[in-house]
Amino acid sequence: MRRYVIRRVLSLGLSLAVASILIFLVVELVPGDPASYMLGTGAQPDTIAALREQMGLDLPLPQRYGNWIAGVLSGDFGHSFTYKTPVAGMIAERMQVSLPLTLMALALAVAIALPIGMFAAARRGGAGDTLVMGATQIGISLPNFWFAMLLVLVFAVNLRWLPAGGFAGWDNPLEALKSLILPAIALALPQGAILARVLRSSLVETLGQDYIRTARAKGLSRAQALSRHALRNALIPVLTIIGMQFSFLLAGAIIIENVFYLPGLGRLIFQAINQRDLIVVQGAVLVLVATVILVTFLVDMGYALIDPRLRK
Amino acid sequence: MRASLIVGGLLSGLALLAALLSYVWTPGDVLQLAVADKLQPPSAGHLLGTDQLGRDMLSMIMVGARTSLAVALVAVGIGMGLGVPLGLLAAARHGGWLDEIIMRGNDLIFAFPSLVIAILITAALGPSATNAIIAIGIFNIPVFARVTRGAALPIWVLDYIRAARVAGKGRARISIQHILPNIANLLIVQGTIQFSMGILAEAGLSYVGLGAQPPTPSWGRMLAEAQTMFAIAPHVAVIPGLAIVITVLGLNLLGDGLRDALDPRLRRSP
Numbered sequence: 001m002r003r004y005v006i007r008r009v010l011s012l013g014l015s016l017a018v019a020s021i022l023i024f025l026v027v028e029l030v031p032g033d034p035a036s037y038m039l040g041t042g043a044q045p046d047t048i049a050a051l052r053e054q055m056g057l058d059l060p061l062p063q064r065y066g067n068w069i070a071g072v073l074s075g076d077f078g079h080s081f082t083y084k085t086p087v088a089g090m091i092a093e094r095m096q097v098s099l100p101l102t103l104m105a106l107a108l109a110v111a112i113a114l115p116i117g118m119f120a121a122a123r124r125g126g127a128g129d130t131l132v133m134g135a136t137q138i139g140i141s142l143p144n145f146w147f148a149m150l151l152v153l154v155f156a157v158n159l160r161w162l163p164a165g166g167f168a169g170w171d172n173p174l175e176a177l178k179s180l181i182l183p184a185i186a187l188a189l190p191q192g193a194i195l196a197r198v199l200r201s202s203l204v205e206t207l208g209q210d211y212i213r214t215a216r217a218k219g220l221s222r223a224q225a226l227s228r229h230a231l232r233n234a235l236i237p238v239l240t241i242i243g244m245q246f247s248f249l250l251a252g253a254i255i256i257e258n259v260f261y262l263p264g265l266g267r268l269i270f271q272a273i274n275q276r277d278l279i280v281v282q283g284a285v286l287v288l289v290a291t292v293i294l295v296t297f298l299v300d301m302g303y304a305l306i307d308p309r310l311r312k
Numbered sequence: 313m314r315a316s317l318i319v320g321g322l323l324s325g326l327a328l329l330a331a332l333l334s335y336v337w338t339p340g341d342v343l344q345l346a347v348a349d350k351l352q353p354p355s356a357g358h359l360l361g362t363d364q365l366g367r368d369m370l371s372m373i374m375v376g377a378r379t380s381l382a383v384a385l386v387a388v389g390i391g392m393g394l395g396v397p398l399g400l401l402a403a404a405r406h407g408g409w410l411d412e413i414i415m416r417g418n419d420l421i422f423a424f425p426s427l428v429i430a431i432l433i434t435a436a437l438g439p440s441a442t443n444a445i446i447a448i449g450i451f452n453i454p455v456f457a458r459v460t461r462g463a464a465l466p467i468w469v470l471d472y473i474r475a476a477r478v479a480g481k482g483r484a485r486i487s488i489q490h491i492l493p494n495i496a497n498l499l500i501v502q503g504t505i506q507f508s509m510g511i512l513a514e515a516g517l518s519y520v521g522l523g524a525q526p527p528t529p530s531w532g533r534m535l536a537e538a539q540t541m542f543a544i545a546p547h548v549a550v551i552p553g554l555a556i557v558i559t560v561l562g563l564n565l566l567g568d569g570l571r572d573a574l575d576p577r578l579r580r581s582p
Binding site: 014015030138157247269281 | 438542
């Protein structure tokens with residue numbers, strides 16, 4: 001176990017390092033000089049050059065990467081070119097929208113997937129199974145931003161139950177939650193459909209195991225065997241998918257945030273790209289990727305803890 | 313489950329037919345604006361109504377199908393073209409440093425939020441259908457590499473492969489002559505799935521303005537343009553969305569059906 005952990009931690013560090021270099025290089029490729037953007041079209045060349053020097057843009061590539069990553073490691077992500085505020089603060093502020101939205105969507109997705117997956121697995125091959133699995137196929141095929149538009153049309157424009165977009169902050173928690181409900185549903189439905197399918201197939205496989213037959217022979221009903229024995233064992237692949245979906249939702253909300261005009265992390269990246277605020281793009285994408293790598297790492301470690309066979 | 317094969321084939325065939333037919337005939341001209349006829353609901357003159365510039369929606373959907381299918385198809389081609397050889401190579405050198413590098417590289421690409429990177433790439437290279445293809449295609453590479461390697465590994469230990477090696481065939485020749493034909497089914501199924509995901513990704517990128525540029529019609533951009541007026545004329549938002557759902561659903565069902573049809577061992581597991 002100790003060797004496994006050491007190896008995984010080393011590979012975690014390596015992944016993070018390579019990821020940060022890749023992000024830095026891709027952002028380098030974005031055309032347009034931030035200094036000229038900041039000063040506008042009428043700026044003198046020597047003013048631009050002075051600003052470039054002040055921003056550290058005249059330094060050679062490796063040195064700039066070094067400066068950036070050294071800052072990041074001490075919690076300083078630099079200052080936004082456009083707003084002059086610390087990038088770390090901007091990311092933290094956007095996380096206040098993205099993180100609750102992601103968690104709400106994930107909780108909803110699980111709430112959709114559990115009953116559907118269990119229902120279908122219990123009626124494997126029957127009409128109910130076919131019907132429910134057909135419905136999940138449609139769920140997977142929905143573009144979430146289109147589904148979001150339909151939700152707005154029904155619940156915001158016609159019924160006026162919920163806001164069509166915008167986010168006023170957490171000062172009024174009830175209003176804040178209300179602005180996140182429709183985006184969360186839009187994000188959750190396709191993910192829930194995927195999760196339901198994974199759960200069903202995992203359950204079907206588990207239900208074919210000998211210990212389920214033993215449990216049934218002991219006199220447990222199908223439903224009891226399913227909920228007491230099969231579900232727990234079937235959850236491992238489901239947890240893997242949930243781990244992947246967490247990161248997908250955190251970043252994948254970018255388009256949904258556009259539909260609802262939510263000030264989330266994805267929208268921050270999107271706006272920063274358009275404004276050539278490259279230091280913000282670098283920082284925010286790094287936070288996202290590092291989160292994905294860390295969540296994957298933690299999920300792997302969790303499995304190794306539960307299942308010794310995986311420590312190979 | 314023969315039904316999914318038939319329904320899937322019909323639905324995705326419909327999208328393909330619309331795209332191909334649009335090259336020779338469309339009910340209206342997608343470049344012809346007729347603002348006086350804007351936002352008309354479906355009628356005999358315009359089967360799917362008109363959009364905010366008075367263009368015939370059915371024609372827009374047909375021409376838009378070209379963009380969606382072409383972008384997704386080429387992106388799958390990129391993924392297969394690079395991912396399959398990498399996967400074969402990794403399997404042939406199983407346990408070696410080459411295998412390790414390829415697989416760790418895969419993990420790394422998987423860790424990147426694909427949509428964000430696609431947006432970054434299209435921002436770096438400029439928004440266009442070609443750059444959308446590149447952005448989507450890059451993320452198909454690790455998928456195919458992983459599927460190929462996973463399917464190839466169990467075949468490498470079979471007796472007839474050992475026989476081929478004893479007979480003096482090199483790893484590359486074995487990979488192409490013996491491994492590839494055995495995993496082709498799996499790659500076709502995966503290709504169908506990636507195809508459908510590519511259509512969703514293209515729609516998303518066009519929706520935020522990073523896909524095909526005007527005046528080329530695309531389903532995603534039709535939805536973006538519909539956003540401000542769908543409260544007045546819901547059909548401008550509903551119809552392009554339905555086109556996406558029908559195509560993606562068709563491809564997903566086709567993939568499921570193909571998997572069941574091509575590999576009886578996989579039947580019943582979704």
